[in-house]
Amino acid sequence: MNVETMIKSIPVTEIHRDHKNSRQFIDPKALEQLQADIRENGLINPITVVPRQEGGFCLIAGERRYLAYVNLGYETVAAHILESAGEEEIEAIHLAENLQREDLSPIDEAETFERQLAEKSIQDLAAMINRSEEYIRRRMKLLHLIPEVRQKVRRGAIGLAVSELLSCLPDERQKTMLATVEEQSLNAVQLSNLLTHQNDRRLINAVFDTKDCLQCPHNSAGQPDLFAREASGLGRCLYDPCWSEKELERAKSLAKQIEEMGPRAVIAGKIRIGLDDLPPEIDQTRAVMHNKAELGEESLRDCQSCKFLVVFISSEGHPLRQNICTNRPCYDERAARFRGGNAEKKKSGSKKSGTGNAKDNKTEKKSSTSPVPIKMTPANAPQRVKDFKRNKYQEYLAAHFPETPENRLRLIILAMKDTSWGRSWTGDATLKELNLACDGFDSNPGKLYPRLRVLNAEQLMTAAGRMALKALDKFSLPLIEEMVFTDLGATPETLFQIDRAYLELLTKAEIEATAKEIGLTDYLQNKGESISKLVARPKKEFIDSLLSCGFTAQGMPAWLQRETGFQNG
Incomplete structure (x- = not known):
């Protein structure tokens, strides 16, 4: 020049x-x-x-x-x-x-780049200033900062690394985290740890297709120098509005699929459903909460395509367990038929055994209950299976275990049963007092709760419930399974789906077998594709191909049914 x-x-x-x-x-x-x-x-x-x-x-x-x-x-x-x-x-x-x-300041630098990029490409600018394109892009991200944060960066009150972390967040979250950074004098490493701890929007657990998320600037996986790497490699979503929007889109898609089968679908903003949550045009006097124990499995299956059934879906894209029948006469008729059938079976069983004995009657009674685990997770199960199931169980408990006195008590009793953690209870005077109050009584919450109310132990239960909730991740796997399947009455279908997390759990051979079981192999053949060609690809590409082919699985594969230890009927 x-x-x-x-x-x-x-x-x-x-x-x-x-x-x-x-x-x-x-x-x-x-x-x-x-x-x-x-x-x-x-x-x-x-x-x-x-x-x-x-x-x-x-x-x-x-x-x-x-x-x-x-x-x-x-x-x-x-x-x-x-x-x-x-x-x-x-x-x-x-x-x-x-x-x-x-x-x-980095902000002034970013604003300079912004003016330059209005007239030239990022490649030309990088060559002009002898900087990498990545350097320019990282500075440009700072333009996502809200004005309050920008000014503090400009004045040197906030360092570059902290400002880069804040720029990943939506506006309202930036304001909140700015106050936290200043109050606690957090450095970049501490802020990164805090954001990771607070954010449970792991893409591996998303109910929606995460293909668009892989290159998103709000994906923590795209910023490995700012956030710790996730084991799945997929990262976490840092932009709550987008995550919520995608969940809602998934909920709407699921509602459409359900309504194509016959029932009415309602997207609910809460997880506890009652008759008041029905659309206003439906007569609540003709409605009744669906109860598997009152109808039996056969009637329940018949109801799945009934136009009088209202199915609820959470705004997070998950089907809720509470459904409502809006044709009470039909429901009552089916329930009466089911009760009559059970009574006839019981009577027939007594005739076969003469006068019958207590053991036979107990066995007959047990056989008429809803499906229960035939076995819990075996101790020698693969660790990958244990970890996968523990994560699913804990997510379900967090969403479906409201802090009511009855459920709080269930949690306390189960915690007491867990010897690996229960020993610590005796060191706390409040919990020791509660333990003494429970001693010698039936551990059934329905019987023990009234007893504790008589003893005026509400404060004890509240204190113990908080402690038990915090210790949830320390419970043994069999104990968590007891809470999920026995106390909450969950079924495998509500917990396990053919999604990315499930497929990544399997070997390629198991995925291929699963595809055959659920009809995916035939579906691909009808589209002119071959499962054998897909299997030859790397596992990640194989899974991506299966998830993006447009197939919707119905039912639970035998492999997963065996691993969860459940049988239907």
Whole structure:
């Protein structure tokens, strides 16, 4: 670059500041120090200006030195005058001078890049300033910061690493986390740990297709230097509104599928459903909560395609267990038929055994109950299976274990049964008192709860319930299974689905066998595709292909049924 320059003293009043100057904040104390130095030692480096067509000069470099002269009241200042510089050369000099400042804030730098990228490509800008494209992109992310955070970054109150973390968050969350950072004086590592701990939006657990999330700037996996790597490699969503929108889209899609089968689908904003949650045009006096124990499995299956059934879906995209029948006469008739059938079976069993004995009657009674686990997870089950199931169980418990007195008590009793954790209870006076109050009574919550109410033990239960909830992740796997399947009455179908997490749990051979069981192999053949060709791909690509082919699985594969230890009927 050949630009003719000359050094000359020019009037301070003829100098005009450039609106393109990147510096938006000048530290008053630093400016005072510069003024004192100039007063003592004079100006060592002249400022840089270019002549203006309308007269005077435009300041290109040396804004702080110029302001120091203005504040000191000096009439003239030494300046490099660029006589023959064209617009492109002036812009290059201006940009280089701005970016070479040691005190230029990352925000000012980002705003400079933003102006440049309005006229040139990121590749051209990177070559011009001798920086990588990644460097420019990271600075540009800072433009997502809300004004309050920008100003603090500009003034140096918040460091670059912390500001990069905050730029990943939506506006409201930035405001909240800014207060936390300032109150607790968090550094970047501590803030990263906090965000990871607070955020459970792991993409591996998403109910929607995460294909679009892989390259999203709000995916923690795309920022490995800011967030710890997830075991799945998929990362976590850092943008709550987008996650919620995708969940709602999934809920609407699921509702459409259900209504195509016959029932009415309602998307609910809560997980506890009652008759009051029915649409207003439905007569509640003709409605009744669906109860598997009253209808039996056969009637329940018949109801799945009934137009009088109302199925509820959470706004997070999960089917809820509570359904409502809006044809009470039909429901009552089916329930009466089921009760009559059970009574006939019981009577027939008594005739076969003569007068019958207590053991036979007990066995007959047990056989008429809803499906129960035939076995819990075996101790020698693969660790991958145990980890997968524990995560599913804990998610379900968190969503479906409301803190009512009855359920709180169930949790306490189950915690007491767990010897691996229960030993710590005796060290707490409150819990020891509760343990003594329960001693010698039936551990059935329905019987024990009234007893504790008589003993006026509500405060004890509240304290113990909080402690038990916090210790949920310490419970043994068999205990958690007891809570999920016995106390909450969950079924495998409500917990396990043919999703990415489930498929990643399997080997490729198991995935292929599952595809055959659920009809996916035939579905692909009808589309002119071959499962054997897909199996030859790497496992991740194989799974991606299966999840994106448009197939919807019905029912639970035998492999998963065996592993969960459940049978239907």
